[in-house]
Structures are given as C-alpha cells and as structure tokens.
Amino acid sequence: MTEILKTVGLSRYFGAVTAAEDINVTITEGEIVGVIGANGAGKTTFINMVTGYLPPSSGTIEFGGKPIKGLGPRKLMRKGLTRSFQIPQLFLELPVIDNLAIALAAADHQQFQMIRPVHTKDRLEAAEEILAQMNIAQYRNEMVTAMPQGARKLLDIAIAMLGSPRMLLLDEPTSGVSVEEKYTLMDTVMEAVRQRGLTVLFVEHDMEIVQRYVTRVLAFASGIVIKDGPVDEVLADEKVQELVTGKPKTAKTEGGA
Amino acid sequence: MILEKSEISLIGAAVAIALASLVVPNWLVFTATLAISTALVVMGVVMLMRAGLVSFGQGLFYCLGGYAVGLGGRYLGITDALLLIVLGVAVTVGVAMILGLLVTRYREIFFAMLSLAFSMILYGLLVKSHGLGSTDGFGVVDWTILGFSPGSGESSSRTALLLALGLALGIALFLNRYFRSSLGLACEAIRENEVRVEYMGVSRKQVLYINYVIAAAVGSIGGSMTALAAGHVDPTMAYWTISGEFVFIAILGGTGHVAAPFIAALIFTLVRTYAIELAPNAWQMILGIVLLLIILFLPKGIWSLFTRKKGVAS
Numbered sequence: 079m080t081e082i083l084k085t086v087g088l089s090r091y092f093g094a095v096t097a098a099e100d101i102n103v104t105i106t107e108g109e110i111v112g113v114i115g116a117n118g119a120g121k122t123t124f125i126n127m128v129t130g131y132l133p134p135s136s137g138t139i140e141f142g143g144k145p146i147k148g149l150g151p152r153k154l155m156r157k158g159l160t161r162s163f164q165i166p167q168l169f170l171e172l173p174v175i176d177n178l179a180i181a182l183a184a185a186d187h188q189q190f191q192m193i194r195p196v197h198t199k200d201r202l203e204a205a206e207e208i209l210a211q212m213n214i215a216q217y218r219n220e221m222v223t224a225m226p227q228g229a230r231k232l233l234d235i236a237i238a239m240l241g242s243p244r245m246l247l248l249d250e251p252t253s254g255v256s257v258e259e260k261y262t263l264m265d266t267v268m269e270a271v272r273q274r275g276l277t278v279l280f281v282e283h284d285m286e287i288v289q290r291y292v293t294r295v296l297a298f299a300s301g302i303v304i305k306d307g308p309v310d311e312v313l314a315d316e317k318v319q320e321l322v323t324g325k326p327k328t329a330k331t332e333g334g335a
Numbered sequence: 336m337i338l339e340k341s342e343i344s345l346i347g348a349a350v351a352i353a354l355a356s357l358v359v360p361n362w363l364v365f366t367a368t369l370a371i372s373t374a375l376v377v378m379g380v381v382m383l384m385r386a387g388l389v390s391f392g393q394g395l396f397y398c399l400g401g402y403a404v405g406l407g408g409r410y411l412g413i414t415d416a417l418l419l420i421v422l423g424v425a426v427t428v429g430v431a432m433i434l435g436l437l438v439t440r441y442r443e444i445f446f447a448m449l450s451l452a453f454s455m456i457l458y459g460l461l462v463k464s465h466g467l468g469s470t471d472g473f474g475v476v477d478w479t480i481l482g483f484s485p486g487s488g489e490s491s492s493r494t495a496l497l498l499a500l501g502l503a504l505g506i507a508l509f510l511n512r513y514f515r516s517s518l519g520l521a522c523e524a525i526r527e528n529e530v531r532v533e534y535m536g537v538s539r540k541q542v543l544y545i546n547y548v549i550a551a552a553v554g555s556i557g558g559s560m561t562a563l564a565a566g567h568v569d570p571t572m573a574y575w576t577i578s579g580e581f582v583f584i585a586i587l588g589g590t591g592h593v594a595a596p597f598i599a600a601l602i603f604t605l606v607r608t609y610a611i612e613l614a615p616n617a618w619q620m621i622l623g624i625v626l627l628l629i630i631l632f633l634p635k636g637i638w639s640l641f642t643r644k645k646g647v648a649s
Binding site for chain 1: 528
C-alpha cells in the first residue's frame with residue numbers, strides 16, 4: 079500500500095503549553111482513520127498542522143511522498159489534501175448552489191477561468207449531482223442560514239470533496255447533529271468517500287461512530303498519540319479507556335447501586 | 336454575446352436618458368452628467384463593499400482621474416477626451432497596483448483608515464502645490480472627442496453627458512458580467528468566509544488585489560468625467576468628505592445590482608440640490624435624515640425595493 083501522509087516528530091507548542099508533541103503517524107492510501115481523544119488532547123491541533131492552518135513548532139509532514147510543511151491551505155488543497163470543519167465554514171449569505179459553484183470554479187484550473195461566468199452548465203450539473211448525492215438537493219436555492227446543522231455539515235464536506243482531492247480530513251463531522259441524523263449523515267459521507275476512493279482521517283468523539291466507520295484509530299491524550307492500531311484493539315486498551323473513552327460499565331454498575 | 340434582460344434594460348435606460356437630454360434644461364443635463372460620473376466612483380466603492388471592504392479613500396482615484404485630465408491637457412497638450420480618460424486610468428492603475436499591495440492586506444476599520452490616509456496624503460500634496468493652483472485647483476483645457484469639438488454651453492454639456500453615458504453603460508455592462516464571474520463571486524465569498532475561500536484553493540490576496548485595482552480604474556473614469564464636465568479640478572476631490580459621500584451613495588443604493596449606484600447617485604444629487612435650495616443652512620441634516628431612513632427601512636439600499644417587489648410577485 080502506498081503511503082499518503084507521514085508525520086515525523088510533529089510538535090506544536092503555545093508558549094509553555096504543549097498542544098501536540100512528537101506525533102509520528104503514517105497513513106496509507108484508502109485508509110479510513112479515526113482520531114479520538116478528550117477535549118484539549120491535541121486532535122484538532124494535529125489536523126490544523128497537517129492542513130496548513132497552523133504551522134508546526136517542529137517535525138516534518140509528507141503528503142504523497144513530498145514535504146508539505148510550511149505550505150498554506152491553498153497549496154495543500156491543490157495537492158489534493160482538503161478538510162471540513164467542526165463548525166461548517168460556508169458562505170452563509172449566499173445560496174447553497176453558489177457555495178458549490180464557487181468551489182467548482184476554484185477547482186477549475188483552466189486558463190482565465192476566474193473571468194468566466196461562475197454558473198456554467200457543467201458546473202451547475204456537477205453541483206446538482208453532489209447535492210443529490212449528499213441528500214441536500216432540497217436546499218439548492220436556499221441561503222445557507224436556512225439550513226439545519228446536519229445539512230450544513232454535509233454541504234461543508236461536499237465542498238471539501240470538490241476538486242478531486244486524494245485525502246479528506248473531517249473535523250468532528252457529527253458534532254451538533256442529532257442522534258437520529260448522525261448515522262444517516264455518516265452513511266451519506268462514507269458512500270461519497272468510497273465512490274471517490276478517498277483516504278479519510280476524521281476526528282470524532284462518538285465512539286459508536288468510530289467503531290462503525292473506521293478501521294484504524296489514533297488515540298490522543300495530552301498532545302501525544304498514546305495508541306495507534308485497529309479500532310477494536312485501541313478501544314479495548316486500558317490506557318485509552320482511562321484517558322479517552324472511559325472504562326466500560328461492568329454488569330454490576332449497570333445494574334445500579 | 337447574448338444580452339440578458341437586465342443588460343437590455345440598462346441599454347434602454349441609457350438611450351432614454353440620451354433622448355431626454357435633448358429636451359430637458361441644461362442644468363439638469365449637467366446635474367445628470369455629474370451624477371453619472373459620481374456613480375462610476377460609487378461603483379468602485381460597491382465593488383469593494385461586495386468583498387467586505389469599505390473604502391473611505393476612493394476620492395484618491397477620483398482625484399487622480401480628474402487631475403490626469405487637467406494635467407494631460409495642460410502639460411502634454413492632449414485635448415482628446417478619450418485619450419485623457421485613458422491617461423487617467425493608466426496613472427490610477429499604476430498607483431492602485433502599488434497601494435493595493437499594502438491595503439488589501441487589511442480588513443475592516445484598518446482598510447477604511449488606510450485608504451482614507453492615502454487619499455488625504457494626495458489632498459495634502461495638492462494643497463501645497465502652488466503650481467497646480469493649491470486649494471483653488473485649475474481649469475481643464477477645452478477638449479475634443481475624436482476630432483470633434485463640443486463647443487460651449489448647452490452643446491458641450493450634452494456632449495459630456497453622452498460621453499459619460501456611453502462610458503457608464505460600457506462599465507455597467509462589464510461589471511454586470513464581472514459580478515457573476517468566478518472572480519466577482521469570489522469577492523463575495525471572501526466577504527462571507529475567508530478561511531473557506533483559502534481551503535478552496537483560491538488566493539484571497541490575488542482576488543482582493545485585482546478587485547481593488549479594477550475599482551480604482553472605474554473610480555478614475557468617474558473623476559475624469561467630472562473634470563471634463565465641470566471644466567475644473569481642485570484638491571477637494573481627494574478630501575475625505577468626498578470619499579464619505581461615495582460611501583453614503585453606495586449605502587443609499589445598495590450592492591445588489593450595477594444600476595443601484597446610478598439610481599442612488601441621481602437621487603443623492605437631486606436631494607442635495609433641492610436641499611441646498613430649500614434649506615441652505617440645514618441641507619446636510621436633510622441628507623443625514625434621508626440616510627437614516629434608508630438604513631432603518633431599506634437596510635439593503637434602494638435597490639432592495641426592486642428585488643422585494645420581485646420576491647412578492649413570485
């Protein structure tokens with residue numbers, strides 16, 4: 079399997095505070111990897127460093143075998159590394175179709191594309207296609223402000239998937255989404271991911287989601303990776319249970335005091 | 336190129352104004368020319384506002400356009416109006432390309448104040464330039480257009496109006512397409528969410544820079560037309576209150592359509608003309624009340640009256 083993302087000794091300090099330290103991770107093409115950890119464990123710092131949002135204090139990052147440390151989000155996106163956000167980053171006062179049309183135009187590397195009309199037939203067709211695939215076609219002409227949180231998350235992820243990325247980093251895709259909606263949302267996202275053959279790294283607090291959708295887990299605590307391995311192995315690890323997921327309830331405690 | 340409905344309406348409006356200029360009094364022709372010229376500068380302000388930037392220094396480019404016309408006629412012997420306007424655009428684009436490198440790195444109040452500062456620097460320089468008439472400015476030489484002399488009086492006013500109208504129509508048609516181009520919509524996207532724009536692979540610096548330079552060029556044409564119509568330029572063109580007026584008109588019209596600045600500029604010019612006539616000591620208060628009412632009842636400007644009507648109809 080080909081390595082797609084590799085970090086060596088990746089660290090980030092904010093003064094005396096260690097947000098992430100000595101993170102050594104290798105992800106191969108096609109993997110679906112979950113990132114878990116308590117609040118402040120360093121998950122989002124890790125994602126932010128990999129996607130160029132936050133410069134690392136030390137360490138190296140390679141994407142597709144090439145160093146990417148120091149590159150900004152724009153250049154990383156063009157290399158095929160993209161992301162969605164915990165709080166969807168959308169154009170709130172623009173219609174949903176325009177949000178997608180802008181993303182499609184941005185992904186279009188033809189000469190003079192910036193001075194061409196944004197709403198071309200091809201782009202509108204592509205936008206309709208992804209709206210249907212993400213089950214948000216009913217919001218086509220609505221302003222983003224009129225969308226519920228789950229639909230906004232899907233639009234944010236849809237935008238991230240435009241432009242033929244190779245790897246997608248999802249920051250808490252189900253946060254703020256109702257219990258009833260979360261599996262539908264994840265099924266939709268994972269189906270779209272499978273169709274595009276993307277490698278996915280996603281931060282998640284919901285262990286049910288982690289168990290159901292990922293094959294490998296990186297467990298973070300106090301800025302370091304405390305366990306990296308298959309999902310069942312990591313979730314069964316005592317240290318992970320102690321610092322991240324909490325001890326599973328025994329039959330006695332389930333029965334009450 | 337297939338014209339859209341709104342573009343046909345713009346052409347229709349321009350033809351109607353051109354025909355009306357044959358029958359309306361000369362003062363109204365002159366007022367309309369100034370309103371159109373002002374609207375062009377306001378269009379530049381609107382371009383920046385669509386990208387989330389408010390400029391209190393668009394008078395800089397207005398003044399550069401005006402002074403280029405004056406100086407081109409006086410020192411270079413150019414009398415052709417179109418050549419003088421091109422000269423103004425060239426000078427303005429050159430200045431905007433340099434200033435844009437700095438000012439487009441800033442947002443909100445910092446952008447507003449920085450743009451104001453550069454405008455006031457030009458004002459200060461012109462006030463101190465006694466060779467250019469200091470605070471009095473100087474007269475623009477008699478101009479021609481493609482070898483034709485517009486003469487003086489009513490004939491000159493009408494020619495100036497037709498020239499302003501032709502330029503305004505061309506710019507409005509261009510900007511109507513620009514606003515719906517990838518670049519134009521990227522400006523709106525930057526206003527809404529810069530982080531997402533960057534993660535889409537778009538350079539916000541590049542987009543804002545290009546938009547800033549185009550807005551300056553459009554503002555320069557407004558300044559050149561004012562100089563040609565009024566036959567005079569002075570440093571107040573770069574003064575901050577003039578830039579404030581452009582922002583005032585932009586808010587009055589709204590940013591919803593290219594026609595909005597033209598309607599707003601015409602209303603502003605007429606309200607000001609009549610307010611000065613009726614209440615010479617309180618006209619600023621009348622303008623203030625008009626702006627207050629617009630902000631309260633039409634927060635998206637006068638143009639929202641048209642879009643609201645459309646929304647109700649559908």
